Amino acid sequence: MKAIVTGGAGFIGSHLCDYLIARGHEVIALDDLSTGSEANLEQLAENPAFEFVKGSILDEKLVNDVIAEGDTVFHLAAAVGVHTIVDHPLQSLHTNLNGTENVVEAAAARGARFLVASTSEVYGKNDAEGLTEDADRVLGSPLKSRWSYAAAKGLDELVAYIYGVDSGLPCVITRFFNIVGPRQTGRYGMVVPRFVDQALKGDPITVYGDGTQRRCFGSVFDVIPAVVKLMDTPAAYNRAVNLGGREEVSIKGLADRVIELTGSDSEVRYISYADAYGEGYEDMQRRMPDTGLARELIGYEPQRRLDDIITSLADHTRTNSPSPHTTAA
Numbered sequence: 001m002k003a004i005v006t007g008g009a010g011f012i013g014s015h016l017c018d019y020l021i022a023r024g025h026e027v028i029a030l031d032d033l034s035t036g037s038e039a040n041l042e043q044l045a046e047n048p049a050f051e052f053v054k055g056s057i058l059d060e061k062l063v064n065d066v067i068a069e070g071d072t073v074f075h076l077a078a079a080v081g082v083h084t085i086v087d088h089p090l091q092s093l094h095t096n097l098n099g100t101e102n103v104v105e106a107a108a109a110r111g112a113r114f115l116v117a118s119t120s121e122v123y124g125k126n127d128a129e130g131l132t133e134d135a136d137r138v139l140g141s142p143l144k145s146r147w148s149y150a151a152a153k154g155l156d157e158l159v160a161y162i163y164g165v166d167s168g169l170p171c172v173i174t175r176f177f178n179i180v181g182p183r184q185t186g187r188y189g190m191v192v193p194r195f196v197d198q199a200l201k202g203d204p205i206t207v208y209g210d211g212t213q214r215r216c217f218g219s220v221f222d223v224i225p226a227v228v229k230l231m232d233t234p235a236a237y238n239r240a241v242n243l244g245g246r247e248e249v250s251i252k253g254l255a256d257r258v259i260e261l262t263g264s265d266s267e268v269r270y271i272s273y274a275d276a277y278g279e280g281y282e283d284m285q286r287r288m289p290d291t292g293l294a295r296e297l298i299g300y301e302p303q304r305r306l307d308d309i310i311t312s313l314a315d316h317t318r319t320n321s322p323s324p325h326t327t328a329a
């Protein structure tokens, strides 16, 4: 495989690059480093099978040039994180709509296989137990910037799907449910790295809302092999496939686990959504995947438990950002 990974310097993208290179594939990562970092790829920098191209998916010519070099496109570049979306709504929308269209068009023109990273956010406020891929979307007003990410990702899916149906683009849509692991940063609103960071520093762990909202976290190490397998599975083409973990936890419960596993003496502090994200912010009470389709297509069975996920992230954070509190913990 000669793979193009857009968003390859990001959290999930960099693990995907590692995985592909370790299996003998060639990889070009395209990333504008807006939320990603070259440090995520430094282990590959000297590898002749790997190339990093700094640039934006909004640059149509660059996207065409890079994709012309590959036969398989993993499209992960996106404006992500609640803070990014709420603070920069227009730029985020532009990236997630126009950027994706550029990448899909280039993949179709090249005749490459294509995978787009979508999100559990597309289900919005549907808090059913075990969301299946055909579950209804329950979104708030499009004028609330909270929902613009879900709206854009929904359209990304649609564009990819239509290309798949109309022009035979072999196309997979993966819906990630709160994927966590080393290299993920808490800077843009991701909850587990933020809690781990706070716990290791001995700072208060800040829970937004009342902490009863429930989530299901998945390990990047379970998800990456699944992403590559799905790309190799024609029965997955033109389908959306949920990927995530299976252990549900409340956000307050998560804070408690993080404190216990890091040996931190942090306290838990509650912050209203309005203070965290501004007035009018809406959240969903529950978000849990049904991963039965992934099991049926590729035998997907997530192996890592929440405790493993927290521990591996804490280990990574300790070695990469030492602080006086870290050693004490």
Ligand SMILES: NC(=O)c1ccc[n+]([C@@H]2O[C@H](COP(=O)([O-])OP(=O)(O)OC[C@H]3O[C@@H](n4cnc5c(N)ncnc54)[C@H](O)[C@@H]3O)[C@@H](O)[C@H]2O)c1
Pocket: 006, 007, 008, 009, 010, 011, 012, 013, 030, 031, 032, 033, 034, 035, 036, 037, 055, 056, 057, 058, 075, 076, 077, 078, 079, 080, 095, 099, 117, 118, 119, 120, 175, 176, 177, 178, 179, 180
């Ligand atoms: N982490 C999760 O739990 C999760 C959940 C659902 C969906 N996703 C999707 O998975 C993908 C990867 O997310 P992640 O968690 O690794 O986040 P990330 O921020 O680490 O990765 C996104 C990458 O895209 C890059 N990027 C942003 N705009 C770009 C542009 N215009 N041109 C080129 N590169 C650009 C960023 O620099 C970053 O490296 C995204 O598409 C995201 O929507 C992630």
